[in-house]
Amino acid sequence: MTTEANNANGETGPAPGVETGVWVVLPTYDEAENLPGIVAAILEALPGATLLVVDDASPDGTGALADGLAAADPRIRVRHRAGKQGLGRAYLDGFRVALEGGATAVVQMDADWSHDPAVLPALLGPISVGEADLVIGSRYTRGGRVEGWGVGRRFISRGGSLFARIVLGLRPYDLTGGFKAWRAATLGSIPFAGIHAGGYVFQIEMTHRASRTRARVVEIPITFRDRRVGHSKMSRRIIAEALLVVLRLRAEELVARFRGRSAA
Ligand SMILES: Nc1nc2c(ncn2[C@@H]2O[C@H](COP(=O)(O)OP(=O)(O)OP(=O)(O)O)[C@@H](O)[C@H]2O)c(=O)[nH]1
Ligand SMILES: [Mg+2]
Numbered sequence: 001m002t003t004e005a006n007n008a009n010g011e012t013g014p015a016p017g018v019e020t021g022v023w024v025v026l027p028t029y030d031e032a033e034n035l036p037g038i039v040a041a042i043l044e045a046l047p048g049a050t051l052l053v054v055d056d057a058s059p060d061g062t063g064a065l066a067d068g069l070a071a072a073d074p075r076i077r078v079r080h081r082a083g084k085q086g087l088g089r090a091y092l093d094g095f096r097v098a099l100e101g102g103a104t105a106v107v108q109m110d111a112d113w114s115h116d117p118a119v120l121p122a123l124l125g126p127i128s129v130g131e132a133d134l135v136i137g138s139r140y141t142r143g144g145r146v147e148g149w150g151v152g153r154r155f156i157s158r159g160g161s162l163f164a165r166i167v168l169g170l171r172p173y174d175l176t177g178g179f180k181a182w183r184a185a186t187l188g189s190i191p192f193a194g195i196h197a198g199g200y201v202f203q204i205e206m207t208h209r210a211s212r213t214r215a216r217v218v219e220i221p222i223t224f225r226d227r228r229v230g231h232s233k234m235s236r237r238i239i240a241e242a243l244l245v246v247l248r249l250r251a252e253e254l255v256a257r258f259r260g261r262s263a264a
Contacts, residue, residue, distance in 0.1 A: 021104030021184075022049040022124060025094035027087055031111040032060045033229045039069055039076065041117035042109075046124075050101065052077045053111075054094040056084045087178075088197030099188050106182045109137075112227035115179040119222055123181045126218045133186040134210045136172050137179030138219035144174070148226030156239060164204045164246045170211055172219050175204045176242075179222060186215045201242040208249060 024042055028035060035053070042051055053070075055063040055078065063080050070076040079097055081090065091108055098106045105127050109115040119137060126132035138144045140161060146154060161175045180203075190209045195202065211217060 020048045021102070022046060022107065023098035023101065023103040023105070024049050024051045024107040024109065024120070025054060025091060025098055026051060026109060026111050027054045027056075027090035027094065028058060028062045028066070028111045029056050029084055029087075029090075030058045030060045030062060032058070032062045032065055034111050034113060034227075035062055035065055036069065038111050038113060038117065039066075042120065043073070043075060045117045045120040049107075050075055050077065050098075050103070052079060052094050052097060054079045054081065054090045056081045056090055086197060086202075088195065088202030091202065092192045092195065092197055095187055096192070099184055103184045106184055106187050107180070108182075109179050110227075112229075114224055114227055116222065116225070119179075119220075122220055123179070126220070127181055127183050131216065132218035133183045133215035134207065134217045135181040136174055136207065136217065136219045137177060137222040137224075138172065138174035139177055139222060139224045140173035141219040141221050143221030144219075145221075145223040147223060160200070160204075160239070160242055163243065164208075167246050167250050168204075168208050170208060172207060172217055174219060175207055176200060177222075177224070178203050179224075180207075182210075183215075186210055186213070189213050196241075196245045200238045201245040204242065204246060205249065 024046065026038070026042070039051060043049065053066040053076070055066055057063060057080065063078065066076070066078040070078050079094060081093065095106060105124060107120065107123065115137060123135050123137055126135050139146050140158065149157070157176055161173060164170065164175045165173065190206065190213070195205055195209070207217065
């Protein structure tokens, strides 16, 4: 048997290889300028993957653009959602579709070029060889970098990761980043219903939940770049929410432990 799957006339059909069964979930909100390029780069890095664009009715027409790309390439799918409900909800919806679609591994990444598609094979590597259940593309592990952020944004991001790491007692250094690869079974074992899917805290909570199921979490260094074009959606409200939810997650765990002890 051969893993060669190109058809005779060289059409861009799915080419089974290591990444067969990999779904890349790409949430978009007003990413029309970025979408065609990032989609092409993702599929170049992972020719056998399925790429799911999850668009929240972007006013700039990203959804229609995605439909056009999907019509030309069977590896591309589009999930349209009625309106902007935040990144976390878009991800959970996309994860559900990927798991129901038979994904064996699920990648999550931003569409604004902050996450380099060329890293995708390396991100999936530890899962393919059976050494990890969750791989984090990490800015804050040895060799990781951030480019294009001012002092303020760096401080918020690093501080947020450190705060969550200490409060929740987690191992990874980058808890707020959104470039991750999941073994499908690990992702599927997390109950989505209870997740605080609002903003930035979503990334922390998903890694926290995975760690509590004893998932093997591995960090690989990445260089994160500030968005190429388009607008930033970061706000004070998102940061405050993240801090509060981290404290709440810890409080919930302590209460559960206390209840367990007093019931025993
Ligand atoms: N479907 C969907 N996608 C979203 C939503 N909010 C953000 N996104 C996408 O999620 C990814 C990350 O969002 P960003 O706005 O880049 O968030 P960020 O990286 O924290 O901040 P900036 O890059 O500074 O804007 C991008 O691909 C966005 O288009 C949303 O409400 N729904
Ligand atoms: Mg971004």
